[in-house]
Amino acid sequence: MSEAFSITELGSGVRFNCLPNQSVLRAMEHAGGNCVPVGCRGGGCGLCKVQVLRGEYQCGPMSSKHVSESALACGEVLACRIYPRSDLTIERRTPKATVVTQQQIQ
């Protein structure tokens, strides 16, 4: 049986487990989480971009339109295309939708 790794999203404090052959995004969805936005699930839309702050991972193919070589080298990756090799700390890169309240409008 494969060992699951613990993934923590820094901004929300959400933590979930991820198997080595499971993408971080799939594991988050499987756990019922929504701390990272979900789009195509195939490395093409860039919605699930995260920064890996700590830990080891393996990358699958991802669009260079959304992640440049230099960003990749700095740990900026697509959560649907990374597979953990240790516990990871990540932080979402796409901004949360801005919520405008009635008070702010007046």
Ligand code: FES
């Ligand atoms: S969900 Fe589209 S690139 Fe990850």
